[in-house]
Amino acid sequence: MKGFFQLISSTEFLQLFSRFQPLAGVQIPLAEADGRILAENVTAPEQLPPFSRSTMDGFAVRARDTFGCSESEPALLTIVGEIAMGSPGQDITLKPGQTARIWTGGALPAKADGVVMVEYTHLLDDDTVEIFRPVAPGENVIRAGEDFETGQVILERGRKLRPQDLGVLAGLGITTVPVYRQPQVAILSTGDELVPPDQTPAPGQIRDINSTTLAALVREAGGIPKQLGIIEDSFDDMLAACRQAVADADMVLLSGGSSVGRRDFTLQVLEELPSSELLAHGVAIRPGKPTILASVDNKALFGLPGHVASAIVVFHLFVRPLLRLFSGLPADHGLQQIQATTTQQIPSAIGREEYVRVQLSWQEPGQPPLATPIYGKSGLLSPLVRADGLLVIHRDSEGLDQGASARVLLFP
Amino acid sequence: MKGFFQLISSTEFLQLFSRFQPLAGVQIPLAEADGRILAENVTAPEQLPPFSRSTMDGFAVRARDTFGCSESEPALLTIVGEIAMGSPGQDITLKPGQTARIWTGGALPAKADGVVMVEYTHLLDDDTVEIFRPVAPGENVIRAGEDFETGQVILERGRKLRPQDLGVLAGLGITTVPVYRQPQVAILSTGDELVPPDQTPAPGQIRDINSTTLAALVREAGGIPKQLGIIEDSFDDMLAACRQAVADADMVLLSGGSSVGRRDFTLQVLEELPSSELLAHGVAIRPGKPTILASVDNKALFGLPGHVASAIVVFHLFVRPLLRLFSGLPADHGLQQIQATTTQQIPSAIGREEYVRVQLSWQEPGQPPLATPIYGKSGLLSPLVRADGLLVIHRDSEGLDQGASARVLLFP
Incomplete structure (x- = not known):
């Protein structure tokens, strides 16, 4: 027949x-790239951050000037200026015993290597500040290039781009990306x-x-x-x-x-x-x-x-x-899979893998959900509307007992 | 201060x-509605399927005519026609002893109430067919309205529309849907x-x-x-x-x-x-x-x-x-959550809930993945790029031991 x-x-x-190959790469704007797959490695065209930055509000210092200070024996430093946001830190150079006001994200002055949080300081007058806690070199500072050095691979080919990835690319001035078509x-x-x-x-x-x-x-x-x-x-x-x-x-x-x-x-x-x-x-x-x-x-x-x-x-x-x-992704279904417990016997036939539509009812956190098959003639649509996913029965199995554990592919 | x-x-x-309310409903084309949330119940404007249909290739019969037949004592039926796909079944009316050829999805002739699969038949000549297996009334048939009756609620307000839901709506001739803006x-x-x-x-x-x-x-x-x-x-x-x-x-x-x-x-x-x-x-x-x-x-x-x-x-x-x-969805984060096992101690502070960026490594199926915290100064981006999700530490906890089980919210 x-x-x-x-x-x-x-x-x-x-x-x-x-036998099939990923499609060719295309260059697309960053704003459209969420969820797309990188067709090439992306490397940093410059370092990030471009300059050493404070991670706190406070005072930029030469760390050595704070060594040994405490509540009872504060270090006294001379305030020589303030680093306004967006202004070059290098306009100020700290000499020993000097400090500059700084804000979160501000550029470190020359010769500064640490930042004391404002909480651990006390202004004596407009020009003098007491420091109550020592900082180590590098403390409360992200140094230039600490995130990414020039030429470093940031994101690899085959990666599915996420919002935070796009943020990093934006930070590096990369406004178009190579993705698979x-x-x-x-x-x-x-x-x-x-x-x-x-x-x-x-x-x-x-x-x-x-x-x-x-x-x-x-x-x-x-x-x-x-x-x-x-x-x-x-x-x-x-x-x-x-x-x-x-x-x-x-x-x-x-x-x-x-x-x-x-x-x-x-x-x-x-x-x-x-x-x-x-x-x-x-x-x-x-x-x-x-x-x-x-x-x-x-x-x-x-x-x-x-x-x-x-x-x-x-x-x-x-x-x-x-x-x-x-x-550009792996050739699998990529669906979320869970283990579920059957609420009734589900017969199957040897020799073919069976995909049974099931409705899930969720139990306590940490407990597998219960899976109930939704039967119906093959031409019916209503069972599809009620189903949460597909329960898989192996081709060498005659079916599943009630209470059996089974894999369920969740509909996306 | x-x-x-x-x-x-x-x-x-x-x-x-x-205090906040869902946004107003808007009517949008079906083709754009995947993933959108229904702002009203949708009811069936007509029955589906609109007529009784065969689910098999074979012969439409009056089920009673096949009762008691078998391989050794086949029922002999007279073929009075064929239901072409897309043609009205009611053009043919079966008298006792009569049958009509039919295809999967074809409309049942008048007075027919079952379909015999072609595998269980044998043509004697152009006008006569032997039937080897009886069918029950309704067998291999989806009757008119079996999926949805006129006026029945098909999909409820608040439902996130899936591809199969759109299919059902298309089948009912509903080409625009009310969804939340x-x-x-x-x-x-x-x-x-x-x-x-x-x-x-x-x-x-x-x-x-x-x-x-x-x-x-x-x-x-x-x-x-x-x-x-x-x-x-x-x-x-x-x-x-x-x-x-x-x-x-x-x-x-x-x-x-x-x-x-x-x-x-x-x-x-x-x-x-x-x-x-x-x-x-x-x-x-x-x-x-x-x-x-x-x-x-x-x-x-x-x-x-x-x-x-x-x-x-x-x-x-x-x-x-x-x-x-x-x-129009519940006011929760809706992120996928899993239980993971910590690979090292993770300290936390009493009084605040802590969300620790973690990288997951997946173990055997059924085993919880291992979660390794990705530490880094708060202004750094590179830890974000490496993280798979956020491990949650309760506000009354001082931290988690190595090997502890913890909840992880997966980044979408």
């Missing part, structure tokens, strides 16, 4: 991604029964659910979705749409009916594409078995199961890892 | 937020020593790091940052800038030097604002003590500590919860 799939394991499926993902729905969400379906027709769902999933995974709409079940239309999609995008997601006939159809179209190579044709997971993967050079085409619940599982397990790889 | 703060606990600080957050940096990141600082000047960092944090927390730039240390300039910021935004973040003088200054400006009310003036946490909160009606103004490392802690603990409240 036609249409039987040659199943590979989910691990084997992921191994197929070794975001993958463009063409989304095609196939099916003569489909109409767009903004149309009223005639009897026998339904609105396209997959395009909207997949576009949001792509965006969450760091890609840029391009919804190409609904293609009729015609070989020529589908081939033309796929050719265009491959030309315009880094990845193509084809989703549509789950019928055996339509699967064969998708296969034929993918095989017919110039330079295409069929990499996978069925995977030993449930749901998600009828998943197809093809490549055209460094571009990937997925044939996803038609039911949106199954398509979501395949998206998280396979599409997300490849989007992450394209974006 | 001037400038001492009246400290409240972090719990008391969060309780101040009870995203908070607009004005960001002001104060300090005569500051220059924008794209300028070369003169001696004694440094580039503004906080604006870039805070803008990215705001965006991550679901807000819309508005960087208003650097304000000089002048009362009139700061008051004018704050008045404008309060008029244009839902929240104002003031950050600048950590000096006592500058703090008093921020306080004076916030007290001078028309209709302003000072809500907090110091919080018993470290870092983050000199945090100020004021309100003008439903708008919030934060005076953040000047050091970016401290400002980030205060952002996660207090600014984030209020941004979430404004967005």
